[in-house]
Amino acid sequence: MEVLILILRSFANVVVVLALAPLFEGLLRKVTARIQSRQGPPLLQPYYDLLKLLGKEDIESGESPWMQRFAVHLALATVLTVACLIPLGAPVPLAGAGDIILLVYLLTLAGICTLLAGLAAGSTFSLIGISREMITMIALEPLFAITLIIGAVNTGTFRLETVLDGSVYAGGGVPWSGLLMLAVMLLSFQAFVQRVPFDIAEAETEIMEGPLIEYSGPKLAVFKYAQMVRLVIYSSLFVALFIPWGSHLVFPIGWLLFWAKVLVLVLLVTLVAATHARYRIDQALRYYGGLVGVSFVALVLAGFGY
Amino acid sequence: MTGFTTPEHAVLGAIVLCLGGAVFTLFIDHRRRVAGWVSFGVILTTAALVGGAVAGVLRHGPGPGVTFLSLPPLGFALRLYVDGLSAVFLALIAVVSVPAAFHAIDYMTSHRPRSAGRFYPHLLVFIAAMLGLVSTTDMMWFFFIFWQMMTLTGWAMIRYERSCPGHRQAAARFLWMMQFACAVTMLGAAMLAQDGLETVAGTELMRFDFDAVAHHMPALLAGHPGWVAVALTLFLTGFGIKLGMWPFGQFWLPDAHPAAPSPVSALLSGVMLKTGVYGLMRYFLWLVPSEVRADYPIGGWGLAFLFLGTLTLFTGTFRALQQEQSKRLLAFSSIGQAGYILFGLGVCLVLLGEGTPATGALAGIALTGALFHTLNHGVFKSLLFLDAGAVLHATGTQDMNKLGGLQRHMPVTGFTALVGSLAIAGVPLLSGYASKWPMFTAALQGTAASRWLPVCGAVAVLTSALTLALMMKFYGAIFLSRTSRLVEERRQALGRLEVSRKMRTAQVILATLCVAAGLLPFLGFAFVSRALAMSPHGLATAPDTIGPVTASAAGLVAATNTAVYAPLLLLALMLGLFALVRLLARAGGSSQRAAAPWLCGYAVETDANRLRAAHYYTELHRAVGRLHPAAGRLPAVEPRPQNPNEKPASAWSLEKNSTC
Numbered sequence: 001m002e003v004l005i006l007i008l009r010s011f012a013n014v015v016v017v018l019a020l021a022p023l024f025e026g027l028l029r030k031v032t033a034r035i036q037s038r039q040g041p042p043l044l045q046p047y048y049d050l051l052k053l054l055g056k057e058d059i060e061s062g063e064s065p066w067m068q069r070f071a072v073h074l075a076l077a078t079v080l081t082v083a084c085l086i087p088l089g090a091p092v093p094l095a096g097a098g099d100i101i102l103l104v105y106l107l108t109l110a111g112i113c114t115l116l117a118g119l120a121a122g123s124t125f126s127l128i129g130i131s132r133e134m135i136t137m138i139a140l141e142p143l144f145a146i147t148l149i150i151g152a153v154n155t156g157t158f159r160l161e162t163v164l165d166g167s168v169y170a171g172g173g174v175p176w177s178g179l180l181m182l183a184v185m186l187l188s189f190q191a192f193v194q195r196v197p198f199d200i201a202e203a204e205t206e207i208m209e210g211p212l213i214e215y216s217g218p219k220l221a222v223f224k225y226a227q228m229v230r231l232v233i234y235s236s237l238f239v240a241l242f243i244p245w246g247s248h249l250v251f252p253i254g255w256l257l258f259w260a261k262v263l264v265l266v267l268l269v270t271l272v273a274a275t276h277a278r279y280r281i282d283q284a285l286r287y288y289g290g291l292v293g294v295s296f297v298a299l300v301l302a303g304f305g306y
Numbered sequence: 307m308t309g310f311t312t313p314e315h316a317v318l319g320a321i322v323l324c325l326g327g328a329v330f331t332l333f334i335d336h337r338r339r340v341a342g343w344v345s346f347g348v349i350l351t352t353a354a355l356v357g358g359a360v361a362g363v364l365r366h367g368p369g370p371g372v373t374f375l376s377l378p379p380l381g382f383a384l385r386l387y388v389d390g391l392s393a394v395f396l397a398l399i400a401v402v403s404v405p406a407a408f409h410a411i412d413y414m415t416s417h418r419p420r421s422a423g424r425f426y427p428h429l430l431v432f433i434a435a436m437l438g439l440v441s442t443t444d445m446m447w448f449f450f451i452f453w454q455m456m457t458l459t460g461w462a463m464i465r466y467e468r469s470c471p472g473h474r475q476a477a478a479r480f481l482w483m484m485q486f487a488c489a490v491t492m493l494g495a496a497m498l499a500q501d502g503l504e505t506v507a508g509t510e511l512m513r514f515d516f517d518a519v520a521h522h523m524p525a526l527l528a529g530h531p532g533w534v535a536v537a538l539t540l541f542l543t544g545f546g547i548k549l550g551m552w553p554f555g556q557f558w559l560p561d562a563h564p565a566a567p568s569p570v571s572a573l574l575s576g577v578m579l580k581t582g583v584y585g586l587m588r589y590f591l592w593l594v595p596s597e598v599r600a601d602y603p604i605g606g607w608g609l610a611f612l613f614l615g616t617l618t619l620f621t622g623t624f625r626a627l628q629q630e631q632s633k634r635l636l637a638f639s640s641i642g643q644a645g646y647i648l649f650g651l652g653v654c655l656v657l658l659g660e661g662t663p664a665t666g667a668l669a670g671i672a673l674t675g676a677l678f679h680t681l682n683h684g685v686f687k688s689l690l691f692l693d694a695g696a697v698l699h700a701t702g703t704q705d706m707n708k709l710g711g712l713q714r715h716m717p718v719t720g721f722t723a724l725v726g727s728l729a730i731a732g733v734p735l736l737s738g739y740a741s742k743w744p745m746f747t748a749a750l751q752g753t754a755a756s757r758w759l760p761v762c763g764a765v766a767v768l769t770s771a772l773t774l775a776l777m778m779k780f781y782g783a784i785f786l787s788r789t790s791r792l793v794e795e796r797r798q799a800l801g802r803l804e805v806s807r808k809m810r811t812a813q814v815i816l817a818t819l820c821v822a823a824g825l826l827p828f829l830g831f832a833f834v835s836r837a838l839a840m841s842p843h844g845l846a847t848a849p850d851t852i853g854p855v856t857a858s859a860a861g862l863v864a865a866t867n868t869a870v871y872a873p874l875l876l877l878a879l880m881l882g883l884f885a886l887v888r889l890l891a892r893a894g895g896s897s898q899r900a901a902a903p904w905l906c907g908y909a910v911e912t913d914a915n916r917l918r919a920a921h922y923y924t925e926l927h928r929a930v931g932r933l934h935p936a937a938g939r940l941p942a943v944e945p946r947p948q949n950p951n952e953k954p955a956s957a958w959s960l961e962k963n964s965t966c
Contacts (some may be wrong), residue, residue: 014883049917054894061903063789064713064720069815073891077884080451084879096861097875098734101746104767106737108774112733119782123903127787127917135926142768149767153753153760157868214903218891281925287925289929292768303757 004155010084010091017083021228022046024263026029028231028270029110035274046228048260050221058217067120072219075113076226082106082233085160087240087247089258092160099158100148104141110230111137114201117223132281133201139288141186146295147181147241150302164237166244177302182242184291184298189238189265190272191288193231197276200284235265308382309336313359313385314372315443318395323348324434328427329794333810335423344410345426345573349407349433353400355438356395360393360400364833367840370509371443371517381499382447383512386438388847390837391592391844394677395584396837397442397833398684401819403433409812410693411571425466428459431569435459436577442586445495446514450488456581457484460574464566475685476561483558491544491585495519497537498526512699516593520843527601536702538607541589548582550641551620551648556625559641564633564704568695571633575640580680583647590655591673592844597824599845605659609756611652616762619645623772628927630919632694632704635780635888636687642773643730649766650676650745653759654846657748660755668748668755670838670854671864675744677834682737682823686729689816690780693723696813697784700803701796706780706919711789718810720785722817727777729820732770735880737820738825742770742854743862747869775923783919825873828857881898 025046033040062068083105084094100104101103111133118130149168152158152173169176191198202209215223239261240247279287327348331341354776371387407429414425435455442448458481465477500522501512511518526534547554559579563571590611606845622641650672657669670850684799696719697712698704713720729736747761797803804810823830838846856863861872 010879028348055896056892056894057902058896058898060898061901062786063711064786065429065900066715067786073884073887076887076890077880080883080887081876081880094875094879096870097872097879099870101743101869102734102739102871102876105739105770108771112728112731112774112778115778116786119778119786120713122788124917127782130778130782131917131922132925134778136925138768138771138775138926141771142764143765146764149750149760150766152750156751158747158751159868159870173803211895217896218894219895222891224886250757255752282929284927285925289404296761296764299761300757303753303760 006093012090013083013088014080016088017080017232020048020259021232023223024232024235024266025228027263028176028273031267031270032274033270034173053216053221054218056077056217056220058219059214061123062121064120066117066175068215068219071113071120072118072215072222075117076108076222076229078106078110078113079226079229079233082110082139083229084234086236087161087164087248087258088236089255089293092164095159095161098154098219099160100163101158103160104145104148107144109139110226112294113149113216113226114211117215121211121214121242123214124171125208125213129201129213131288133211135281135285136198136201136288139189139285139292140188142292143184143288144192146299146302147185147291150177150181153240153302164240165247166241168241171305174304177298178242178304179300180298181295184295185238185242188288188291190236190269191284192234193269194227195231195269196273197279198284200281231266231269232262235262235269237256238265311362312369312372313362313388313393314369314441316355316359316362317386317388317437318372318374320352320359321434321437323352323355324430324437328430328434331426331430332423335421335426338415338422339411341422341426342414345430346407346411347403348430350645352399352433352437353404355394356400359388360397363388364836370841371931373509376465376512378512378839380447381514382833383444383515384448384517385443385511386441387443387516388441389842390840391584391587392441393840394579394681394834394837396437397471398580399433399436399440399577399682401681402684402816403573403690403813405815406569406572406576406688406692409572409809410567411697412808413695416699425463425567428462429573430592431455432459432463432570432573432578436581438729439581443516444512444514445519446492446499449495450492453484453488453491456578457481459489460484460562460566460570460578463570464562464574466564466567466570468779470565471545472561473565476558476565480558480562483554483769483801487544487547490540490547493679494537497533498522500526504890516588520593520595521653522961524601526600527594527598531601531603535603537592541585542607542610542868545582545585545589546614546648547622549621549644549648550582550612550618552621552641552643555618555641555644556621556638560625560629560634560637560733561635563640563691565632568633568691568698571636571695572688572691575637575691576684579640580643580684581678583644583651583676583680586648586651587609587676589674590651591846592841594845595843598844599661602845603659604655604845605843608652608655608657608659609758611648611655612756612758615645615647615652616643616765618642619649619769619770620765621645623769623776624930627776627923629776630706630711632697632706632780632784633691634704635706635776636690636694639730639773639776640683640687643679643687643770646742646745646766647676647679647683649762650679653745653749653752653799656759657752657755658845660752662754665752665755667854667864668752669846671744672748673838674834674855675741675748677837678827678830679738679741681746681830681834682729682741682820685816685819685823686726686737689722689726689820690814691915692809692813692816693719693726696809697803699805699809700800701793703792707785708790708792709784709919710787710916711785711793712803714789715793715805716785717795719805719813720781722813723785724779725817725820727781729824731777733825735821735877736829737827740824740830740862740871740873742766743869743871747864751868778924779919783922788916806931824936827873829864830856831862873931890951
């Protein structure tokens with residue numbers, strides 16, 4: 001019985017994420033258009049896009065079609081796995097499967113899938129894209145990992161249900177390290193969700209979506225879907241870590257409050273994305289370098305109990 | 307457990323067998339294939355004997371040790387002692403050397419710069435020496451003998467292809483670094499040894515025997531703590547050189563490993579480095595009896611290990627990222643992974659220094675993780691070296707700039723290389739994650755013992771992304787991206803590029819081990835925990851630090867109940883979701899078609915505008931170059947030929963079967 005409930009709750013998370021991700025994307029596109037004084041596509045356009053792509057011809061141009069299929073499918077499967085390991089307005093469904101270390105590595109695996117897909121496509125554009133993607137991952141992974149580590153240092157545990165519940169502020173006194181990380185994560189959040197000004201790996205106006213350039217039809221649909229889910233997953237993680245208040249209220253209220261916070265975060269992402277120009281990779285790297293330095297300072301502060 | 311059935315007899319039997327095999331293969335050096343099969347047979351039998359010894363120790367616990375030969379006037383005794391710690395390393399030697407020897411049969415048959423008599427005898431003596439080194443208790447003479455057996459044969463195998471530029475220098479540097487390490491370690495032993503015969507627990511021991519030295523340790527620690535510290539520093543230096551510790555590793559390791567024939571590179575990196583790990587663990591955790599733990603500044607040593615380990619893992623991995631030669635990249639990455647092991651050991655020592663039950667349990671987790679990582683690294687790094695060897699064998703080059711697109715032509719090699727690459731990068735469900743997980747758990751939860759633990763732990767997590775980057779470069783540049791001209795020419799000349807069935811078998815066996823250790827890590831944890839329980843007298847093997855992780859098929863749970871990992875559940879979940887995604891992708895019923903890549907409609911892709919290994923991550927190297935000019939210098943790329951059909955000046959020729 002308990003197992004059945006666990007399965008149902010995991011499935012519910014997967015379904016919610018799959019259902020809501022294109023809606024957030026549609027909202028993002030609509031709001032961006034309004035900010036830029038355009039009419040913009042209908043709110044449901046991403047759903048139509050996905051449906052259309054699923055039926056389009058699938059052209060494989062890489063050296064290893066087997067790897068192209070595997071990487072693309074695994075990309076979406078991995079982000080959906082992560083969806084079962086984080087709280088989406090309700091307690092973590094599969095807290096027994098792993099801890100925060102697993103979370104860090106699973107999110108890395110989602111990045112690896114993009115890399116493998118780009119490498120397998122083998123076009124020079126996609127290789128430039130994956131080289132940039134990898135550099136971004138090197139810089140961003142420590143930021144996210146250090147946030148979780150600060151939570152672990154504060155609470156003394158790696159358990160997902162404890163750490164993903166505002167643990168960055170649990171140090172006692174004024175949570176300097178948590179506030180510092182909040183600033184760092186806000187400043188780097190666009191990069192985590194791969195939006196302007198940090199969508200350097202895709203950069204459709206210069207390297208034509210980099211890793212995605214050789215993908216079409218259902219593979220492109222799955223890939224795009226994975227990116228939309230990624231936006232929801234990272235926003236949810238951000239909310240769980242930094243804006244935990246109210247998540248424990250009774251079911252519909254807590255749940256609604258959670259998704260309202262995610263919505264606000266997505267709108268913030270949209271606002272930044274619509275009003276900024278893309279950075280070059282070397283500029284971005286310098287920027288990330290500074291943030292990594294600050295996050296190490298935050299980690300040392302957390303070690304001293306601040 | 308008497309007579310000839312003790313583990314020590316089995317190990318001695320294995321050593322003698324290897325030495326006998328070495329003499330035999332010397333006489334059949336004109337029959338390459340036969341010599342290969344003989345050496346494989348000898349190593350397989352050796353592995354069976356060693357496996358029996360390991361099983362015996364794990365089942366019945368260690369015996370008192372067996373003295374086979376002694377010359378009291380010289381303080382010279384061949385006394386072997388196999389306990390759980392030795393058993394772990396013996397098992398590693400057995401598990402890695404069998405596939406490596408199997409791979410060597412075909413590799414050495416078609417690859418013949420020199421006679422087989424200059425290879426197989428050395429290989430067998432090399433393995434015998436490592437078996438001896440992890441089971442002898444003589445800290446002076448037999449340590450010297452086994453160390454020299456290992457070093458001299460290693461030197462000979464590294465300069466096997468001595469006509470290649472740089473290989474002789476690489477071998478010479480290896481030789482001198484190892485001689486220095488040997489001298490330093492022996493000096494340390496001489497400082498600690500006391501005069502006269504000693505009778506400990508009913509056994510008469512020579513002055514340089516490990517147990518005799520341990521017996522005198524309390525008095526020495528009480529009277530001359532500085533003296534002991536100097537000796538331990540010497541041990542740290544000696545064994546640190548062996549395992550590639552910063553700053554010594556970069557002097558010999560990245561030159562020596564690529565120069566050797568690939569099966570030997572696999573053994574050098576997978577196993578030989580680990581004798582340094584063994585030495586450090588044995589001398590720092592087992593030499594001081596637990597009664598006088600208070601006099602032994604174990605936490606201070608732990609911090610030294612922690613910082614050296616963190617420096618080693620970061621610098622090794624970062625240097626690896628800049629390499630363009632496949633085996634050289636793997637060699638630098640071995641430094642990085644040795645750094646992880648050193649880091650795990652440091653975490654263990656720091657936590658032991660704190661001495662509370664909670665930190666004791668975490669120390670146990672760290673040591674278990676370090677030992678498990680030792681085993682796992684042995685497997686995946688030797689796998690990667692065998693794969694790099696297979697590519698070298700098929701294409702004649704280890705320059706990743708000239709390679710590309712081999713996944714299509716060498717599917718098995720490519721697939722096993724992918725498994726190895728993902729395992730070393732710590733992807734969940736594979737072995738690297740299973741052994742990094744306990745080390746991170748201990749480091750990041752040990753704030754009580756030292757505030758440096760989470761900081762160094764965060765550096766280790768960050769380096770894990772660098773490891774991923776370098777393995778993606780390795781796998782991507784060789785097996786994916788675009789088929790290079792070299793690969794195309796080679797394929798047309800040879801017909802097929804995939805290596806022989808024997809070589810593939812060796813690779814598949816090691817890849818299977820990576821997957822098995824990742825999916826069923828509880829077996830590895832059970833093995834290491836049992837081994838630690840069967841290693842009495844160690845500081846980290848007190849009852850409260852044994853079995854710190856509850857391991858079962860359902861998953862791993864740290865004894866502190868603060869960390870959990872359930873690979874089989876995760877596998878089921880991911881498989882289910884993967885199937886769901888596949889279903890979704892096929893729901894539209896779209897048709898598939900193959901086509902050439904799109905290059906904006908006008909460019910023709912040639913070898914000249916391929917993105918090569920040298921061009922990966924250039925921005926990162928430039929950014930670091932601003933901080934440190936030497937490290938950030940862009941790698942030299944050979945000038946592009948003017949005419950795309952013209953071969954570059956340094957073109958490799960098909961006739962020459964050289965692997966320089």
